Amino acid sequence: MIYPFVVRHRWRLAAAYALAIGGCIAGQLYPLATAVAINGVLRKDYLAIGWLVACHGLALVLEVSAKMLDTRVFTRLYADMASNFVQRAHADGIEPSTIAARSALSREYITFLERDIPALMFAIIGLVISLSALFWLDTAIGAACLVLIFPLVLINRWLARRSLRLNRGLNDRLEREIEVLRRGRASAVQRHFRALSGWRVRLSDSEAKAFGAMEITVVLLFVVALARLAQGDTSRAGDIYATFSYVWRYVTSLDQVPLLVQQLSKLKDLNKRLGTSV
Incomplete structure (x- = not known):
């Protein structure tokens, strides 16, 4: 569903x-810039602080610019997608209550593009840079980090399968919400929100x-x-800081x-x- 709108807004x-x-x-x-600065100061080379200032300044400018642009891009994308979905759903004869529920659910696509895609990119960048830096600073610690990936893959495979089943149940409930509220029967409303709570608790658990x-x-x-750090050369305080920072x-x-x-x-x-209605 989202692909045509991503193409339309691809440059933004x-x-x-x-x-x-x-x-x-x-x-x-x-x-790394901090490590260079620390080691430089310990050697009385105060110009090394410039690397830290430059790195921090560049990150600040880019992050502020990104935050200002994000809202403009993703609000326009959602407006385009939601209006198109509603028009086509009406043409397909879908019940208004279902259209309203699915229109609200479609906001998840924008959340995915705005929050989760950057989070995924940041995680990948963080993993690559951290691993590269750790292998450069201390090969043994870098190897230990790499080995850690294998049990995490197994854990998240289990989570993916369980989450798919639980989200299916949650979304079934959410699609019926407007109809339940329209009828307004107290017992049905109470059961509905208790069921929603149950699905969300299971997802959270x-x-x-x-x-x-x-x-x-x-x-x-x-x-x-x-x-490993306890066995190393403690004279290079910057390297110790950088190693532990990249592990973190x-x-x-x-x-x-x-x-x-x-x-x-x-x-x-x-x-x-x-996808069945758009």
Whole structure:
């Protein structure tokens, strides 16, 4: 459903994503710039601070520009998509209550493009830059981070399958919401919102379980990293800071995966619903 509108707005989207990616890359280089600055100051080379200032300034300019452009791009895209969907749904003879419910659900596409696509790109950039920096700073820690990916793949495969089933149930309920509210029977309304609560709780619990399982492996990674740093050369304080910062950024990037898996499962079910009527 979303593809024709993405094509129509492709240049605006490309500009928004380019600014966001540029800001992300500049931000990911911040620990290295800080390490250079710290090591430089310890050597009485104060010009090294310039790298830190330049990196921070570039990230700031790009991130502010991206935030200002985002709202303009994605609100126009949603207006275009939603109006087109409503017109075609009316032409197909779909019930107004279903049109209203699906129109609201279609906002998930924009959320995906505006929030989740950048989050995915940031996670990939963060993983690549963090791993590259860690292999450069300390090969053993970089290898430990790489090994961590395998259990996380298994955890998120489980989450994807469960989320798809739960989102299907949740969206079934949401499609019936306007009709339930229109009839206004107190018992039916109460059952409806209790059911919605139940589906959302199960989705949240699934994400929490996946996150908890991931964090167990992350704790092991931090233990390995700290043990490794304790054996290294402590005279280069900047390198120690950069190493631990990139381990943290690597973990933070991985933490985005369950959220993205949930959203992709939601959109997969939503696409089946809207694809039949648009």
